[in-house]
């Protein structure tokens with residue numbers, strides 16, 4: 001069975017993405033309906049928790065053992 005564990009986040013700027021905390025530009029992404037350009041060139045805002053999550057954003061997993 002193939003793993004289907006990494007679900008794609010909703011399109012940047014879409015209502016669903018914003019509901020998850022997306023901070024990408026909505027207008028520049030046509031409100032998540034289609035990418036501006038190139039065809040997969042979504043406008044990702046740096047630091048968006050949905051589309052540009054920080055790799056080291058887990059400070060709570062330390063020092064428990």
Ligand SMILES: [Zn+2]
Pocket residue numbers: 012013017022023024044045048049050051052
């Ligand atoms: Zn986003």
